[in-house]
Amino acid sequence: MQQAVAYLWPCSVPAWEVWCALQTQWCVSDGRRTGLSRAGVRAHLDELALHGPERTTIYQAICAAEQASLDAWAEVAAKRSPQG
Numbered sequence: 130m131q132q133a134v135a136y137l138w139p140c141s142v143p144a145w146e147v148w149c150a151l152q153t154q155w156c157v158s159d160g161r162r163t164g165l166s167r168a169g170v171r172a173h174l175d176e177l178a179l180h181g182p183e184r185t186t187i188y189q190a191i192c193a194a195e196q197a198s199l200d201a202w203a204e205v206a207a208k209r210s211p212q213g
Contacts, residue, residue: 143183144190147173151191162202165195 137145154169155162170191174184 141190144187144194147177147187148191148194161206162199164199165191 151165151170151173154166154173156164156166170188174188179187
């Protein structure tokens with residue numbers, strides 16, 4: 130199986146690195162991911178000593194990636210569902 134390759138703008142790398150580090154922070158209900166633990170996200174940003182505009186920018190990117198992930202998983206689940 131061929132590995133997918135993703136290219137990032139240099140300005141997106143910090144948010145991507147934080148996003149990757151937060152993959153252990155997913156909340157799960159009934160076997161489905163429901164969103165990231167906000168406390169876990171905040172704690173991680175605190176550990177990175179991110180403040181001000183940089184923190185806001187990365188937080189917004191994390192929220193956008195979270196929503197895109199949830200939407201994609203819902204789409205996949207709908208295609209697998211007998212009702213979908």
